[in-house]
Amino acid sequence: MTAMTEPVLTVDGLSVRIAGLHILQGVSFTVAPTGVTVLLGRNGVGKTTTLRAVVGLTPRNGEVRGTIRMGAQSLLARPTYRLVRGGLGYVPEDRCVFAGLTVAENLRLAERRGITPAYDQVFALFPELERRARQRAGSLSGGQQQMLAIGRVLLNDNRLLLVDEPTKGLAPKVVTEVTEVLERVAESVPVLLVEQNLAVVRRLAKDAVVLAAGQVAWTGDAHELLLETALTRSLLGVGTGESHRGPEQAVAPGKDGH
Numbered sequence: 001m002t003a004m005t006e007p008v009l010t011v012d013g014l015s016v017r018i019a020g021l022h023i024l025q026g027v028s029f030t031v032a033p034t035g036v037t038v039l040l041g042r043n044g045v046g047k048t049t050t051l052r053a054v055v056g057l058t059p060r061n062g063e064v065r066g067t068i069r070m071g072a073q074s075l076l077a078r079p080t081y082r083l084v085r086g087g088l089g090y091v092p093e094d095r096c097v098f099a100g101l102t103v104a105e106n107l108r109l110a111e112r113r114g115i116t117p118a119y120d121q122v123f124a125l126f127p128e129l130e131r132r133a134r135q136r137a138g139s140l141s142g143g144q145q146q147m148l149a150i151g152r153v154l155l156n157d158n159r160l161l162l163v164d165e166p167t168k169g170l171a172p173k174v175v176t177e178v179t180e181v182l183e184r185v186a187e188s189v190p191v192l193l194v195e196q197n198l199a200v201v202r203r204l205a206k207d208a209v210v211l212a213a214g215q216v217a218w219t220g221d222a223h224e225l226l227l228e229t230a231l232t233r234s235l236l237g238v239g240t241g242e243s244h245r246g247p248e249q250a251v252a253p254g255k256d257g258h
Ligand SMILES: Nc1ncnc2c1ncn2[C@@H]1O[C@H](COP(=O)(O)OP(=O)(O)OP(=O)(O)O)[C@@H](O)[C@H]1O
Pocket: 018, 019, 021, 023, 041, 042, 043, 044, 045, 046, 047, 048, 049, 050, 059
């Protein structure tokens, strides 16, 4: 295996128990060093639990076992701030912007000591954030808050980004905007993405990992998975949009027309 193809993230035998629930029961997968790997599965299967375990945010009453490595470095048992300093960027599902602070203050809080923050790059991707620098984050729209949540992570150098349901609850036009931004972001940093909108998955994802019943039920090429309507339906409980128009259609087609 050459350095270019070595996974950026390796999860092996990951087991997570929280409050008596054995949520992940030996989950193993890898994330390629380029592009978007999507983590799929039915509601409540443990996708967020997986991302939180990777970034060291399992609740205190939880128990995590197994191996998680970014490159050669073991991540388990390291505090989150160290993982973030080491280049692990995390955009949580609930965005977690500081509502009472301005956009500029939210960004300033995300600056990492010892690293020159990449404001030029962030404002090039999100001109809206520069225009709204003095606006309180709590008064931004859901889409703008999502842009802020992604933008503040991109101020710093990242080796891997974990992004949890970035399009959830957003209007179709905003879903398209967020998707386009992630597409550009993924050109320079690998992304492990949790996403339920299959049109977004189709546009962004190269690889797919599907969780079912606490384990990995399928891994492989994301487009191959989406072509397998029956498999997708059985694993995810939804259609792929090929033969049925559901909420996953709520994004504009990609450049390739798919
Ligand atoms: N802190 C916690 N305390 C108790 N149960 C929890 C906790 N965190 C997660 N769970 C449970 O673990 C299971 C997996 O949750 P998780 O949020 O990881 O699923 P998910 O696949 O991300 O779901 P969704 O697609 O609905 O966002 C759920 O049954 C959830 O209720």
